[in-house]
Amino acid sequence: xxxxxxxxxxxxxxxxxxxxVGRHLGRSELDLTIEACLAAVTDAxxxxxxxxxxxxxxxxxxxxxxxxxxxTPEVQDxxxxxxxxxxxxGEGPGQMRALIAACLAVGAGLxxxxxxxxxxxESTAQGSGGxxxxxxxxxxxxxxxxxxxxxxxxxAVSAVNWIALVAxxxxxxxxxxxxxxxxxxxxxxxxxxxxxxxxxxEPMDLxxxxxxxxxxxxxxxxxxxxxxxxxxxxxxxxxxxxxxxxRVSCHVNAVGTALRGRPSWDQFDDMTTMAARDAAASMWERxxxxxxxxxxxxxxxxxxxxxxxxxxxxxxxxxxxxxxFVADGSAIALDGVLPLxxxxxxxxxxxxxxxxxxxxxxxxxxxxxxxxxxxxxxxKVPEVAAVSNGGGPIAGSLLLTRGRx
Amino acid sequence: MTANGPxxxxxxxxxxxxxxxxxxxxxxxxxxxxxxxxxSFIHPPYPRCPDCLSADVAVEPVSGRASLVAYTVNExxxxxxxxxxxxxxxxxxxxxxxxxxxxxxxxxPADVVTGMALEVxxxxxxxxxxxxxxxxxxSPS
Numbered sequence: 001x002x003x004x005x006x007x008x009x010x011x012x013x014x015x016x017x018x019x020x021v022g023r024h025l026g027r028s029e030l031d032l033t034i035e036a037c038l039a040a041v042t043d044a045x046x047x048x049x050x051x052x053x054x055x056x057x058x059x060x061x062x063x064x065x066x067x068x069x070x071x072t073p074e075v076q077d078x079x080x081x082x083x084x085x086x087x088x089x090g091e092g093p094g095q096m097r098a099l100i101a102a103c104l105a106v107g108a109g110l111x112x113x114x115x116x117x118x119x120x121x122e123s124t125a126q127g128s129g130g131x132x133x134x135x136x137x138x139x140x141x142x143x144x145x146x147x148x149x150x151x152x153x154x155x156a157v158s159a160v161n162w163i164a165l166v167a168x169x170x171x172x173x174x175x176x177x178x179x180x181x182x183x184x185x186x187x188x189x190x191x192x193x194x195x196x197x198x199x200x201x202e203p204m205d206l207x208x209x210x211x212x213x214x215x216x217x218x219x220x221x222x223x224x225x226x227x228x229x230x231x232x233x234x235x236x237x238x239x240x241x242x243x244x245x246x247r248v249s250c251h252v253n254a255v256g257t258a259l260r261g262r263p264s265w266d267q268f269d270d271m272t273t274m275a276a277r278d279a280a281a282s283m284w285e286r287x288x289x290x291x292x293x294x295x296x297x298x299x300x301x302x303x304x305x306x307x308x309x310x311x312x313x314x315x316x317x318x319x320x321x322x323x324x325f326v327a328d329g330s331a332i333a334l335d336g337v338l339p340l341x342x343x344x345x346x347x348x349x350x351x352x353x354x355x356x357x358x359x360x361x362x363x364x365x366x367x368x369x370x371x372x373x374x375x376x377x378x379x380k381v382p383e384v385a386a387v388s389n390g391g392g393p394i395a396g397s398l399l400l401t402r403g404r405x
Numbered sequence: 406m407t408a409n410g411p412x413x414x415x416x417x418x419x420x421x422x423x424x425x426x427x428x429x430x431x432x433x434x435x436x437x438x439x440x441x442x443x444x445s446f447i448h449p450p451y452p453r454c455p456d457c458l459s460a461d462v463a464v465e466p467v468s469g470r471a472s473l474v475a476y477t478v479n480e481x482x483x484x485x486x487x488x489x490x491x492x493x494x495x496x497x498x499x500x501x502x503x504x505x506x507x508x509x510x511x512x513x514p515a516d517v518v519t520g521m522a523l524e525v526x527x528x529x530x531x532x533x534x535x536x537x538x539x540x541x542x543x544s545p546s
Binding site: 143150151152154158161165166167169214215216217265 | 410416417418419448449478479484492494502503506519520533537
């Protein structure tokens with residue numbers, strides 16, 4: 001064994017699973033979670049008796065209603081799992097912190113097959129009303145501590161307000177336009193049209209984008225992801241198991257976990273990048289691969305602007321150049337130099353909060369994406385996928401490579 | 406329409422560490438914690454200076470002048486009333502790494518320009534004085 005090899009390379013995603021995904025499904029978070037988890041375990045060629053690790057993000061009731069998903073104790077008990085390692089939490093390198101923790105647990109020998117899940121029921125929790133901000137809709141008038149005290153008093157009550165500041169600053173520094181921003185949303189919608197599970201599949205054109213209701217300038221309705229119900233699950237195994245797994249395994253090549261600037265939405269040194277800069281840099285420091293080796297990218301698009309921030313942070317284009325890079329839509333299309341968010345991302349595919357992007361990276365590497373399958377030169381299935389999660393001061397990234405076919 | 410801010414204010418919980426900041430506007434002055442050794446301003450307030458780790462920190466007034474780093478006009482009715490309102494991110498003149506999320510007041514959204522010079526003005530809500538910012542030389546809001 002190469003002792004200089006990054007520990008995460010001992011891990012491979014050997015199974016993937018996803019529940020029904022939709023708006024207002026009205027099903028419980030545990031019900032959706034079990035559906036996704038059992039699908040992933042079966043996909044990996046395993047039974048629940050083989051699962052000896054369990055991880056989720058974030059668990060334990062943090063955030064707005066429908067955000068957290070069931071805790072690991074609930075899922076462990078519901079599936080009567082016998083675990084050697086378990087982990088849940090909301091602090092760390094983005095939503096994929098749970099997946100990264102699982103890779104490290106497998107690499108360290110704490111577990112052999114870790115079930116990792118993320119579940120949201122934000123659409124059902126939202127009810128028939130509109131999307132709410134933090135602190136809205138509850139009874140009584142609480143007061144706020146921690147970071148929220150610095151934003152909520154000024155009506156900056158949603159991540160869209162905080163991220164709109166990033167977008168506006170990028171317009172000021174780099175000349176970003178709404179037309180460029182819109183290409184991220186239009187690309188997502190085009191790809192969603194080829195994904196039967198996507199939330200918004202009706203065609204949209206630039207006029208439709210530009211005329212949408214403004215939420216927080218310069219971000220309009222279609223710059224924001226779609227609150228959804230759904231659960232996504234993975235089996236992270238030791239790579240020794242990959243040859244025995246029934247499906248093509250997705251090997252973990254490198255993870256990006258750094259946070260070198262101040263961990264704050266409004267105090268980070270460079271408002272145009274924030275933590276994506278650090279996570280992506282640390283990922284490239286752990287691999288011999290380069291941005292030119294990446295065949296397909298699934299970059300976090302909880303808001304359209306975040307995918308553009310990630311394009312630059314990952315080195316797919318220069319700093320400040322993501323606007324021109326996406327401007328005519330061709331570079332990020334399915335047949336472009338860097339196919340982006342091929343299942344519709346969160347903007348049109350649905351807000352599965354990071355895990356949907358990881359799932360789609362695996363689907364593409366396995367060559368199972370059907371009408372939206374990316375085909376590289378020579379008719380080949382993608383070999384390398386880049387994935388990112390998070391925005392603002394929260395970021396994690398991942399490089400996956402295709403196992404034997 | 407000249408923007409003011411959201412009609413309904415969610416408020417900070419006053420605690421020993423932050424009370425000076427949120428009540429500072431009672432006399433019209435903005436204040437921050439400042440390291441008495443390396444002289445850097447500290448925000449949010451911490452028990453020690455994050456730059457030099459000195460424990461000798463004290464509250465000091467600043468000029469109240471700031472420049473606009475970024476802004477957004479919120480148009481969504483999260484808590485209906487007051488929208489559109491302008492959320493600004495400002496850097497204080499004394500130290501550009503110290504920023505505040507705030508509201509811009511006394512200015513039309515169309516007249517807001519990144520980098521514009523601003524000065525503090527306070528809005529009292531119960532026991533809290535929220536620091537808001539208006540263009541330098543503008544009429545009192």
